[in-house]
Amino acid sequence: MGKLLEVKNLEVSFQTYGGEVQAVRGVSFYLNKGETLAIVGESGSGKSVTSQTIMRLIPTPPGKIKNGQILFDGEDLVKKTDKEMEQIRGRDIGMIFQDPMTSLNPTMKVGHQIMEVIMKHQKLPKSAAKERAIELLRLVGIPMPEKRVNQYPHEFSGGMRQRAMIAIALASNPKLLIADEPTTALDVTIQAQILELMKDIQKKTGTAIIFITHDLGVVANVADRVAVMYAGKIVEMGTVDEIFYDPRHPYTWGLLASMPSLDSDDKAELASIPGSPPDLTNPPKGDAFAPRNPYAMKIDFEMEPPLFQISDTHYAATWLLHPDAPKVEPPEAVKRRLRKLSTNYPQPIIVRESE
Amino acid sequence: MQQIPKEMFQPAVANVGEAEKLSKPSLSFWKDVSIRFRKNKLAMFGLILLILLVFMAIFGPYMTKYDYATNDLMNTNQPPSSKHWFGTDELGRDIFTRTWYGARISLFIGLAAALIDLVIGVLWGGIAGYRGGKTDEIMMRIADILYGVPYLLLVIILMVILGQGLGTMILAMTITGWVNMARIVRGQVLQLKNQEYVLAARTLGASTSRIMFKHLIPNAMGSILVTMTLTIPNAIFTEAFLSYLGLGVPQPLASWGTMASEGVQALQYYPWRLFFPATFICLTMFAFNVVGDGLRDALDPRLRK
Amino acid sequence: MLRYISKRLLYMLMSLFLIVTVTFFLMRAAPGGPFSSEKQVPPEIEKNLNEYYGLDRPWYIQYFDYLVSIAKWDFGPSFKYKGQTVNDLINEGFPVSFFLGMESLLIAISIGVLLGIIAALNHNKWQDYAAMVFAVLGISVPSFIMASILQYFLAIKLGWFPVARWESLQHTVLPALALAAMPMAFIARLTRSSMLEVLGNDYIRTAKAKGLSQGQITVKHAIRNAILPVVTYLGPLSAQILTGSFVIEKIFGIPGLGSHFVTSITNRDYTTIMGVTVFYSILLLLSVLLVDIAYGFIDPRIKLAGGKKGE
Ligand SMILES: Nc1ncnc2c1ncn2[C@@H]1O[C@H](COP(=O)(O)OP(=O)(O)O)[C@@H](O)[C@H]1O
Ligand SMILES: [Mg+2]
Numbered sequence: 001m002g003k004l005l006e007v008k009n010l011e012v013s014f015q016t017y018g019g020e021v022q023a024v025r026g027v028s029f030y031l032n033k034g035e036t037l038a039i040v041g042e043s044g045s046g047k048s049v050t051s052q053t054i055m056r057l058i059p060t061p062p063g064k065i066k067n068g069q070i071l072f073d074g075e076d077l078v079k080k081t082d083k084e085m086e087q088i089r090g091r092d093i094g095m096i097f098q099d100p101m102t103s104l105n106p107t108m109k110v111g112h113q114i115m116e117v118i119m120k121h122q123k124l125p126k127s128a129a130k131e132r133a134i135e136l137l138r139l140v141g142i143p144m145p146e147k148r149v150n151q152y153p154h155e156f157s158g159g160m161r162q163r164a165m166i167a168i169a170l171a172s173n174p175k176l177l178i179a180d181e182p183t184t185a186l187d188v189t190i191q192a193q194i195l196e197l198m199k200d201i202q203k204k205t206g207t208a209i210i211f212i213t214h215d216l217g218v219v220a221n222v223a224d225r226v227a228v229m230y231a232g233k234i235v236e237m238g239t240v241d242e243i244f245y246d247p248r249h250p251y252t253w254g255l256l257a258s259m260p261s262l263d264s265d266d267k268a269e270l271a272s273i274p275g276s277p278p279d280l281t282n283p284p285k286g287d288a289f290a291p292r293n294p295y296a297m298k299i300d301f302e303m304e305p306p307l308f309q310i311s312d313t314h315y316a317a318t319w320l321l322h323p324d325a326p327k328v329e330p331p332e333a334v335k336r337r338l339r340k341l342s343t344n345y346p347q348p349i350i351v352r353e354s355e
Numbered sequence: 356m357q358q359i360p361k362e363m364f365q366p367a368v369a370n371v372g373e374a375e376k377l378s379k380p381s382l383s384f385w386k387d388v389s390i391r392f393r394k395n396k397l398a399m400f401g402l403i404l405l406i407l408l409v410f411m412a413i414f415g416p417y418m419t420k421y422d423y424a425t426n427d428l429m430n431t432n433q434p435p436s437s438k439h440w441f442g443t444d445e446l447g448r449d450i451f452t453r454t455w456y457g458a459r460i461s462l463f464i465g466l467a468a469a470l471i472d473l474v475i476g477v478l479w480g481g482i483a484g485y486r487g488g489k490t491d492e493i494m495m496r497i498a499d500i501l502y503g504v505p506y507l508l509l510v511i512i513l514m515v516i517l518g519q520g521l522g523t524m525i526l527a528m529t530i531t532g533w534v535n536m537a538r539i540v541r542g543q544v545l546q547l548k549n550q551e552y553v554l555a556a557r558t559l560g561a562s563t564s565r566i567m568f569k570h571l572i573p574n575a576m577g578s579i580l581v582t583m584t585l586t587i588p589n590a591i592f593t594e595a596f597l598s599y600l601g602l603g604v605p606q607p608l609a610s611w612g613t614m615a616s617e618g619v620q621a622l623q624y625y626p627w628r629l630f631f632p633a634t635f636i637c638l639t640m641f642a643f644n645v646v647g648d649g650l651r652d653a654l655d656p657r658l659r660k
Numbered sequence: 661m662l663r664y665i666s667k668r669l670l671y672m673l674m675s676l677f678l679i680v681t682v683t684f685f686l687m688r689a690a691p692g693g694p695f696s697s698e699k700q701v702p703p704e705i706e707k708n709l710n711e712y713y714g715l716d717r718p719w720y721i722q723y724f725d726y727l728v729s730i731a732k733w734d735f736g737p738s739f740k741y742k743g744q745t746v747n748d749l750i751n752e753g754f755p756v757s758f759f760l761g762m763e764s765l766l767i768a769i770s771i772g773v774l775l776g777i778i779a780a781l782n783h784n785k786w787q788d789y790a791a792m793v794f795a796v797l798g799i800s801v802p803s804f805i806m807a808s809i810l811q812y813f814l815a816i817k818l819g820w821f822p823v824a825r826w827e828s829l830q831h832t833v834l835p836a837l838a839l840a841a842m843p844m845a846f847i848a849r850l851t852r853s854s855m856l857e858v859l860g861n862d863y864i865r866t867a868k869a870k871g872l873s874q875g876q877i878t879v880k881h882a883i884r885n886a887i888l889p890v891v892t893y894l895g896p897l898s899a900q901i902l903t904g905s906f907v908i909e910k911i912f913g914i915p916g917l918g919s920h921f922v923t924s925i926t927n928r929d930y931t932t933i934m935g936v937t938v939f940y941s942i943l944l945l946l947s948v949l950l951v952d953i954a955y956g957f958i959d960p961r962i963k964l965a966g967g968k969k970g971e
Contacts, residue, residue: 417755420733422822499671500674500678503948504675504678504941505899506899506936507903508679509679509682511933511937512933516690516928535693592802595802595804595805596903600922601926603673612802615804616804622812623812633805636802637797637799637805639800640800641796641797641800
């Protein structure tokens with residue numbers, strides 16, 4: 001299995017009135033062909049900025065890629081010119097955004113908005129593009145697509161608009177589909193339908209997916225691997241099983257403990273993580289999560305934790321994995337699910353020293 | 356592996372209070388607005404200009420030994436000189452004195468119109484928006500009908516019939532002028548009135564007028580201010596327009612509008628008679644417009660971060 | 661849509677009714693006006709007035725008759741000139757004013773929109789600043805000053821254009837420009853801010869994510885949406901052009917309805933003022949209505965929303 005995408009040490013900042021917002025602070029991950037990676041984290045953790053940087057969609061200025069590489073099919077997207085990126089956007093990488101209500105042009109027919117991509121990248125004539133648009137609408141489960149192509153977005157419901165967005169993103173059979181919180185703005189029942197649709201489409205087309213969400217609950221269903229983001233960094237990354245049954249970072253514990261579906265029988269324990277994420281114009285010294293971390297140690301306020309590798313696929317950046325750290329018990333809700341995974345190394349090993 | 360002293364792995368008490376402290380301190384809204392406004396160089400320039408203009412309107416007429424109304428038929432249409440800094444008009448009156456005297460009248464008309472619009476508009480729009488239902492329906496229907504009446508035509512008719520004068524001019528300008536303010540205030544109040552703090556105040560039993568003046572109006576202040584800064588130049592403009600039609604303030608009173616419209620007639624031979632009042636009208640327009648724009652940008656919540 | 665239009669029509673009629681009523685009763689109250697006993701007019705005019713207004717009748721009959729006359733498109737006689745009616749004045753002057761107005765409307769919209777788009781696409785660059793300085797100047801100069809200055813420099817000093825009068829297309833350029841200056845500045849500012857707002861919208865990001873170039877995005881997605889507020893502005897714009905024409909026609913000696921109106925104001929020709937005001941009001945209210953309907957066709961959201969309700 002080859003790597004489709006490899007992001008290396010990506011740093012993105014925004015220049016604002018209040019100073020430089022370090023939205024993404026050294027993010028590295030990879031994605032195999034046909035695989036689904038979920039990126040999870042509270043709002044403001046830098047998920048959207050990361051994904052939009054891959055597409056080079058962040059506005060510059062105020063945004064700036066300060067460092068890092070984005071290797072897509074072996075080519076570094078950071079170095080591409082705008083003209084070169086136009087050939088990649090929509091053709092090799094498709095993207096779906098959070099709010100289907102605002103993501104479609106209100107004064108252009110939905111069909112036309114799909115046809116635009118097809119005509120741009122496949123150079124099909126108008127009539128053929130329209131045929132294809134109808135076919136795509138059918139693929140994403142919109143009834144009566146022949147009629148729907150000629151309608152405007154306001155004639156579509158929220159869920160249908162998101163389906164139309166998916167059709168746009170899939171129009172040129174991209175190798176990678178980035179879905180930035182595609183279900184957050186939708187009703188719960190519609191959410192499930194859209195998730196099903198995305199899984200279904202992946203089966204049919206074999207596209208790789210980066211699935212961004214702030215809700216761990218939906219992840220188990222769709223993803224192969226999970227990356228947990230906090231304050232512009234990936235704090236833990238592993239397969240779905242590793243994140244759900246053997247989480248190591250206290251932030252992941254917090255997210256798992258506040259997941260309603262996990263312990264629906266035991267509502268009393270359901271607690272969101274107290275406090276709020278740090279201000280990224282002045283990221284705190286040490287571990288950014290330390291002030292909200294009930295397990296924090298003195299070192300957490302002094303030095304950034306190193307990155308530990310727990311298995312071939314499982315990484316976590318927390319001082320709790322240091323051999324000198326005291327053994328701590330994760331919260332009840334998490335502890336109950338813990339399993340011994342046979343793939344783990346005997347000892348976590350440091351793969352990146354603390355700075 | 357780095358060597359780290361063992362005691363560093365002692366638990367540290369993390370309290371949420373500390374986490375909050377680490378977050379960016381939130382500036383109060385108006386402080387935020389004023390910071391953003393002051394960063395806008397053009398708007399600041401406009402503000403300084405306005406302050407200077409007001410200063411001159413107050414003290415300018417006393418800076419010369421001339422009176423704004425006294426004719427001096429020996430010295431008519433004099434070009435600017437050390438005696439008459441801005442020259443004289445066809446009756447030999449000192450244009451410098453008249454310009455600043457006219458500034459008082461023009462600015463007074465602008466301010467008075469804006470204030471009257473403000474009072475009526477805030478009351479009308481505030482009550483309509485706050486009461487809602489039938490009251491709102493009826494009040495806004497009336498406002499809609501008034502809004503449809505062509506503004507300048509009505510002003511002209513009123514001025515023709517009621518006769519020229521400062522009072523009639525202000526009356527004519529405000530008779531439908533307040534509708535715009537009322538619509539804006541109503542929109543703001545509708546938006547704000549269902550917000551939590553207002554609901555809370557209401558459940559705590561605060562009276563209607565208290566909620567209006569303590570909660571709703573201060574929060575709608577931004578849009579009200581912007582509308583006002585744009586009403587004032589509009590009124591000054593209307594005054595100039597009416598003066599050109601011969602419906603301005605009666606002689607020997609001076610306003611920038613009457614001076615400029617007399618200046619236009621004399622443009623070929625005595626250009627300074629147009630130059631000075633015209634320049635100050637334009638500067639005032641410019642200043643109010645950039646200040647209004649600057650305020651609006653500074654208040655725009657979308658830029659707020 | 662139908663319901664929407666009929667609702668607008670109703671408001672329009674009510675506004676019109678209001679202005680007709682107000683002018684009528686103000687005129688009745690005017691000292692030295694057509695209804696006052698101490699007016700000084702030649703017997704011939706007195707006869708005309710009596711015929712039209714029925715001066716010896718009770719006020720409610722007068723009022724009702726007046727409404728009927730207006731509905732029949734009869735605006736009454738002049739208070740100053742024998743044998744001249746307001747309708748004559750309108751028939752003679754309005755075509756000229758209409759031509760001038762359309763010409764400046766065209767200039768204002770085309771140049772204004774262009775400037776606004778250029779400014780927005782080059783946000784915070786010199787093109788933006790240049791366009792906006794130009795626009796702020798445009799809205800800072802009253803039209804009669806602007807017109808006098810243009811006339812003084814471009815016609816009298818440089819001789820590029822005829823100084824005044826209404827004879828050839830050449831003669832129309834300067835007045836049309838002077839009349840267009842302020843609306844153009846407004847449109848440029850409006851287009852710019854609307855374009856900036858549109859460019860910040862999510863669907864522009866979507867268009868970019870499809871791989872469209874900046875040019876394609878601007879033409880196909882941004883401009884159409886950015887132009888919508890400009891269309892709604894066309895109502896107030898026609899009012900601006902109309903009132904501007906009073907001054908401009910006077911300065912350039914153009915025999916349009918505007919300069920006749922100004923003359924009637926100077927002469928205190930009450931009945932002409934009244935009649936022309938009513939005519940102008942009808943004109944403005946109609947143009948606002950037209951703009952509203954046009955907007956319904958341009959913005960698909962309104963057309964369909966109204967359509968569902970309307971049937
Ligand atoms: N255009 C921008 N200007 C300034 N700051 C921005 C901008 N876009 C995002 N940010 C900041 O970057 C951080 C990460 O945002 P984002 O990636 O949207 O978070 P999320 O994980 O919710 O998607 C936030 O602190 C946000 O305020
Ligand atoms: Mg996001």
